[in-house]
Amino acid sequence: MTYQFDEQFERKGTLSLKWDQAESLFGDPDVLPLWVADMDFRCPPAIIETVKQRAELGMYGYTIRTHEYLDAITSWFSRRHHWQIQPEWLTDTPGVVPALGVAIQVLSEPGDQVILQSPVYNPFYDVIRKNGRQVAQNPLVLRNGRYEMDYEQLESLMRDGAKLLLLCSPHNPGGRVWDREELEHLGRLCEQYDVRVISDEIHCDLILADKKHIPFATLSETIAERTVTCLAPSKTFNMPGLNSSFTCISNPEMKRLFDEQVQTLAVGGVSFFGPPATIAAYNESEDWLEALLNYVRGNMEYAISFIKDQMPMLNPIVSEGTYLLWVDCRKLGLNTDALKQLMYQEAKIAFNEGSLYGEQGTGFLRINLACPRPLLSKALDQFKGAIERML
Numbered sequence: 001m002t003y004q005f006d007e008q009f010e011r012k013g014t015l016s017l018k019w020d021q022a023e024s025l026f027g028d029p030d031v032l033p034l035w036v037a038d039m040d041f042r043c044p045p046a047i048i049e050t051v052k053q054r055a056e057l058g059m060y061g062y063t064i065r066t067h068e069y070l071d072a073i074t075s076w077f078s079r080r081h082h083w084q085i086q087p088e089w090l091t092d093t094p095g096v097v098p099a100l101g102v103a104i105q106v107l108s109e110p111g112d113q114v115i116l117q118s119p120v121y122n123p124f125y126d127v128i129r130k131n132g133r134q135v136a137q138n139p140l141v142l143r144n145g146r147y148e149m150d151y152e153q154l155e156s157l158m159r160d161g162a163k164l165l166l167l168c169s170p171h172n173p174g175g176r177v178w179d180r181e182e183l184e185h186l187g188r189l190c191e192q193y194d195v196r197v198i199s200d201e202i203h204c205d206l207i208l209a210d211k212k213h214i215p216f217a218t219l220s221e222t223i224a225e226r227t228v229t230c231l232a233p234s235k236t237f238n239m240p241g242l243n244s245s246f247t248c249i250s251n252p253e254m255k256r257l258f259d260e261q262v263q264t265l266a267v268g269g270v271s272f273f274g275p276p277a278t279i280a281a282y283n284e285s286e287d288w289l290e291a292l293l294n295y296v297r298g299n300m301e302y303a304i305s306f307i308k309d310q311m312p313m314l315n316p317i318v319s320e321g322t323y324l325l326w327v328d329c330r331k332l333g334l335n336t337d338a339l340k341q342l343m344y345q346e347a348k349i350a351f352n353e354g355s356l357y358g359e360q361g362t363g364f365l366r367i368n369l370a371c372p373r374p375l376l377s378k379a380l381d382q383f384k385g386a387i388e389r390m391l
């Protein structure tokens with residue numbers, strides 16, 4: 001089957017967080033939104049059909065998970081990631097971010113240091129701080145146009161007592177798909193200093209480069225023992241509004257504690273549309289995903305060459321994974337407010353402003369490339385025009 005990702009659909013007036021807030025967030029209803037990570041593509045046909053059939057039932061009652069649902073998840077991870085997940089390792093959660101919060105509550109105490117690798121997805125800071133823990137920053141190092149981990153600084157944080165690490169794999173923003181050697185190095189340090197890992201692998205299916213995502217828990221049995229992995233079909237298949245995600249924990253004691261906390265907070269269970277849509281995604285939508293990845297690769301190439309040719313002061317960081325492009329705009333010499341003004345008021349576009357992801361992101365922008373190319377092209381043209389008028 002062929003898929004038409006160039007087609008533009010009207011999303012204004014659909015209660016879209018991305019499209020229906022241009023005026024309230026950016027001061028102008030015409031600002032083009034290429035920010036929050038959902039896609040401007042329709043879902044795979046199997047998901048749409050499943051949701052339609054379910055909506056037709058007209059009674060939206062409490063919903064159960066089935067063997068078919070668990071099989072769909074375990075077969076997907078076996079097929080795509082060579083990871084033999086056992087159904088009893090899985091717990092459903094309404095989102096990956098809620099799962100990160102639960103895991104932090106279970107694996108640390110108030111006041112503890114929790115390591116993150118900045119710049120990183122902004123809710124990482126919130127789930128640590130709002131749970132009364134402290135952020136221990138292990139900034140990534142930008143070397144030859146790609147981010148790398150700073151193991152020396154990481155080890156010093158561990159030596160100083162940090163016992164929990166929040167890993168983003170693939171990494172958002174910056175799009176690193178961590179190599180096995182990098183993850184193994186990280187894993188050795190975690191074992192040496194008895195650090196546990198919450199691995200957010202929500203972007204694991206969105207690999208653009210010619211490489212494989214390595215689930216952290218597959219490195220070894222002993223690494224799996226200290227790892228909580230947070231997963232979902234939501235980024236892969238554009239269904240974050242269906243609130244369907246799951247956490248994988250093979251360590252029975254850690255799983256028991258996690259499940260107890262899910263019950264304490266009453267955040268368990270599945271949504272009405274979640275399991276059937278997940279089955280349709282994992283069992284029937286693989287060809288759509290391959291087509292999507294090709295399209296996003298095309299957008300990545302398009303955006304990078306446009307920026308290099310037409311906006312040479314900007315430096316795009318090539319993403320190995322995710323549909324997000326991280327662009328170094330520091331040569332423009334603008335502070336955060338001026339960069340926002342340039343985007344929202346002059347260019348009438350909204351990319352994510354980089355300091356949101358930590359101070360190392362200051363002067364960077366994150367562009368969501370999961371949109372029809374004509375829209376991407378229009379947004380880049382408008383940005384270019386605004387820069388030229390400013391210079």
Ligand SMILES: Cc1ncc(COP(=O)(O)O)c(C=O)c1O
Pocket residue numbers: 037094095096097098121168172200202203232234240245
């Ligand atoms: C790394 C990462 N984790 C989690 C999420 C969101 O997860 P959820 O919507 O399931 O809470 C995102 C969304 O962009 C993300 O980039």
